[in-house]
Amino acid sequence: MLESKSVTKMFGTLAAVDHISLSLEKGHVYAMLGPNGSGKTTWMKMAAGLIKPTSGQILFQGQPVNIESRKHIAYMSTEPYFYSWMTVKDVGKYYADFFDDFSYDSYLDLLRQMELTEEMKTSTLSSGMMAKLKIAVTIARDAQVYMLDEPFNGIDLLARDEMRRCILQYATEEKLLLVSSHLVEEMEAVADRAVFIQKGKLVENVDLEEMRTEMGVSMADRYRQIYGHTEE
């Protein structure tokens, strides 16, 4: 569904993403893992069509990502992106205007699950509530691909549980979910595949249950094996 063909992104002389070739299929939840600065966010932004690769290309259903593919790819970035005057309701309306696939009913349902209300002002939300709002507004779209960049950052344990439930509700056979996280343990049972990125390069794209069966290691163990002896 999403295919990265030898994608490279240079920032000056630094290759933030270095010849990543990767094929992601629908019906899976991928954990995208790697230390800070390994290139996860840069790759996601290219897949979302927000920045262009220096070389190589990313295909969505066989076509290079562009304005058209953005209609089908929902991306949640790490940066906060709501105006401070907005209420939770305004945020929903703003998204509804922007995206044809946005469902206000799903949005309301997600708000309820996450204990947010329409009247709340975004400027008064705690960081945890803001993180929940970002997820809600992203997955309320009926997209084919959801890319969530660090959804668990700065969120307490209970909110992380709610968030995992919400992610799982929207993980159907027809959809592709890609979630980056530093909190590797959070994704252990939710993801069925893991993509490990190191210094802009793809290390591996593995089936997690197969890895547990064959190697007797968890995703967190594998993370330590790959990155344990390099600088963070």
Next chain:
Amino acid sequence: MQFDPMSPIWLQVMTALKTDIAVGKRLPGEKLPGGRDLALAFSINPNTAARVYQELEKEGLCETRRGMGTYVTGDADRIAAVRWEMARQAAERFLSTMDTLGVSRQEAARLILKEDV
């Protein structure tokens, strides 16, 4: 449910369901949650949940009726056999620990019967 992330998660959820079936917490012929509901109940990936039912079916503990969902088998003998098999495996694990500790079978039996050793 807390998982051991080092062993397959489908196996751990399957064991939980097997135990429920073996002890009658889930009755013969009872409808089991759909794959998606199972995934949500255990907070696991839907593909992992699907695997749980495939494996339970292989063991003859449940059956999927087309368009109707998954049901606990009505075969009481099969359930009894699985319960006994689970008990036998637990005993084997116990005995293996006793062997490691150098505890004789007689001493182990006294432990089981809670006689003072």
